Amino acid sequence: MYSKILILNFPSSVAQKALVCQLTKKYDLMFNILSAKISNEKEGYMVLEISSGTKAGFNKGVRFLKDQGVSVSSPEHQIYKDEEICTHCGACTAVCPTEALHIKRPEMxxxxxxxxxxxxxxCVITCPSRAMGLFSAEAEEAI
Ligand code: SF4
Ligand code: SF4
Known part of the structure; x- marks a missing residue:
């Protein structure tokens, strides 16, 4: 399984189209919407985790999006959690919109x-212990 997080920017001309659904219908890709918003100018922004059985299948889906005018990029940064510093206070779980940070019970x-x-x-600005941080991801073309 090939899987990757991508940032999609939709110009106003295509923001209302159900392009992401086509990834499943036409290219047999699975996607998980991690974040989405639309600006006052009707431009769309989406962070997706896209999964495919093969990298070739993934690339075909991304090519489709680009051909429709969608700007596709990889996150320039990634988040890390410093396990040595984390006190498991739970503050970050209250702000994390995707449940990437969550509580394992009953261990808490x-x-x-x-x-x-x-x-x-x-989470980076919320963590009182500074256990959450950013590091630069390697510059990588989405396709
Ligand atoms: S807010 Fe920081 S210290 Fe608290 S659980 Fe999250 S990462 Fe750990
Ligand atoms: S709050 Fe932190 S872990 Fe959750 S989605 Fe945002 S950056 Fe990722």
Whole structure:
């Protein structure tokens, strides 16, 4: 299974089209919406985790989006959790919009699932111990 988080920017001309649904219908891709919003100018922004059986299938889907005028990029940064510093206070789970940070019960341990992270950085500014941070991801073309 090939899986990757991508940032999609939709110009206003295509923001109302159900392009992302076509990834499933036409290209047999699975997607998980980690974050989505639309600006006052009707431009769309979405962070998706897209999964495919093969990298070739993934690339075909991304090519389709680009051909429709969607700007596709990879997050420039990634989030890390410093397990040595984390006190498992749980503050970050209250702000994490994708449940990438969640509580494992009954241990009450705070788990970071990097695959679900939309790199919104809310945990970085919330964590009182500075256990959450950013590092530069390698520059990588989405396709
Ligand atoms: S807010 Fe910081 S210290 Fe608290 S659980 Fe989250 S990562 Fe750990
Ligand atoms: S950056 Fe932090 S708050 Fe935002 S999705 Fe990732 S783990 Fe959750």
């Amino acid at each position: 341990e705070i788990i970071f699932d990097k695959k679900k992270c939309s790199v919104c950085e809310l």
